[in-house]
Amino acid sequence: MSDDGMxxxxxxxxxxxxxxxxxxxxxxxxxxxxxxxxxxxxxxxxGLVKAFTGLDAPAGTAPLLVVDRPGWVQANADxxxxxxxxxxxKMTEKRPPGAVARAIGSRVTGAExxxxxxxxxxxxxxxxxxxxxxxxRLLLVAPNIVxxxxxxxxxxxxxRLWVCLHEETHRVQFTAVPWMRGHLFDEIGSLxxxxxxxxxxxxxxxxxxxxxxxxxxxxxxxxxxxxxxxKALLDRMTGVMSLLEGHADVVMDGVGPSVxxxxxxxxxxxxxxxxxxxxxxxFLRRLLGLxxxxxxxxxxxxxxxxxxDKVGMEEFNAVWAGPENLPTKAEIAAPDDWVRRVLTA
Numbered sequence: 001m002s003d004d005g006m007x008x009x010x011x012x013x014x015x016x017x018x019x020x021x022x023x024x025x026x027x028x029x030x031x032x033x034x035x036x037x038x039x040x041x042x043x044x045x046x047g048l049v050k051a052f053t054g055l056d057a058p059a060g061t062a063p064l065l066v067v068d069r070p071g072w073v074q075a076n077a078d079x080x081x082x083x084x085x086x087x088x089x090k091m092t093e094k095r096p097p098g099a100v101a102r103a104i105g106s107r108v109t110g111a112e113x114x115x116x117x118x119x120x121x122x123x124x125x126x127x128x129x130x131x132x133x134x135x136x137r138l139l140l141v142a143p144n145i146v147x148x149x150x151x152x153x154x155x156x157x158x159x160r161l162w163v164c165l166h167e168e169t170h171r172v173q174f175t176a177v178p179w180m181r182g183h184l185f186d187e188i189g190s191l192x193x194x195x196x197x198x199x200x201x202x203x204x205x206x207x208x209x210x211x212x213x214x215x216x217x218x219x220x221x222x223x224x225x226x227x228x229x230x231k232a233l234l235d236r237m238t239g240v241m242s243l244l245e246g247h248a249d250v251v252m253d254g255v256g257p258s259v260x261x262x263x264x265x266x267x268x269x270x271x272x273x274x275x276x277x278x279x280x281x282x283f284l285r286r287l288l289g290l291x292x293x294x295x296x297x298x299x300x301x302x303x304x305x306x307x308x309d310k311v312g313m314e315e316f317n318a319v320w321a322g323p324e325n326l327p328t329k330a331e332i333a334a335p336d337d338w339v340r341r342v343l344t345a
Contacts, residue, residue, distance in 0.1 A: 007084075008110030013077050015111055017070035019118025023143025024150065031142070035066045037157065038140050041164035042171075048255050049169050053247075054317055055176040062128070062136040062175050069121040072141050075129060076117060082131040083188065122147075125163050128170035130181050138171045140164070152269045158262045165255060169248040177320045187237055194230050235329040242332045243319065246300020250308070299332050306335040311343060318342055 026034070042064050050056055067075065125145050130136040140163070149159040174180050256263035307316045319325050319342070331338040 007081075007113055008106045009077050009081055011107055011110035012114035012117060013070075013074050015114030016073035016077070016117030016121060019115060020069035020073055020121035023069060023122070024147045026143065026146055030146075034142050034146055034156075034160070037160050038066050038142060038145065038164060039064060041161045042138065042140065042168050044161070045164045045168035046172065048165065048259065049172045049251055052251055052255050052313075053169075053172070054313060055172050055320070057172040057175040062132075062138060062171050064138045064140070064171075066140045066142050068143055069141065072124060072139060073114075073117045073121050075132075075137075075139055077113075079129050079131045080113070126167040128167060128174065130174050130184060135178075136171070136174050136181060138167055140167065148270075152266065154266050154269070155262050158260045159266055162252070162256060162260050162263060162266055165260075166248050166252045169251045170244065173244055173247065173320075179322065180320075183323050184237075184240070187233060187240075191230065191233055194227065194233070236326070238329040239327045239332050242297060242300035242329070243303065243327055244300070245297040246302070246304050246332075249297070249301040250304045303327060303332045303335045303338070307339060310335075310339060315343060 046057060065071070065075070121141075122144065124141055125148060126138070126140040128136060128138050145160060145163055146156075148154075149156050152159070253267075256267075260266070304316070307319075319327065319338075325342050327335075327338045331341070
């Protein structure tokens, strides 16, 4: 991975890894036990998610990686570069790469992105990265999980299974629904195609960089779009994000009480510190203008619960049949509209 003209990714990884640190002091025996328990928890969660949702994820499709903080930094730098690829490609379409690199200052940007990665690398517990070839990958950050379970005074086995259950739900969503990954790529590509390279370089790129860096001035794609096509595309992406996050919360809360004795205490304590785990999640929320609207995720869970209560899980699973069945942003807030359109039309 190298400098692609916009961000010096190698520099970002070096700085992020250095700033992330090593995490809590853990003896070799305890570390090995934690890694083994996380792997077992993820494997167990696959069956639990299937039993609750009916979604069947083929074995061996998306690998599980139990990583340290530098490993997480590298994985997310890779994901960032993949996400930005269609947009940066559009930016350089009509301008020489050297001019873009000089205008942006890729090393400066790499250092800033590295700072964000390094800061968040100490906070993320796990995430599913759908952009890793060929089917995505599940990341569990062992030192952070150990740190938080100690901080919360949680039972380690219960807490580790709880984390695995949430993240494994995302892995199942993408591997049991194989078209989802390509759909996200297509949507990002469509957004890039709808934008003019000149406007992106002169106006859009600074805002995109603010989105990556988490700047106080905002910088989201909602500020860059104006056409009905672009707004419709962003509404679709918002609907998908809300569905995926809400579905994972519903599964975690539905399965948890039957297999995790202390789940109520864990949930109560953890809710106080939940900020939107994962820099990838944070980036996408900023990029789509959702950073100040965490209610979108709560609305996603409310959507899933409303539909399941009305028609049952088997009928709800029509949502995974194809892109045309995904809820729109408006339907997330009005589940009955989705039921009428998809299930009773």
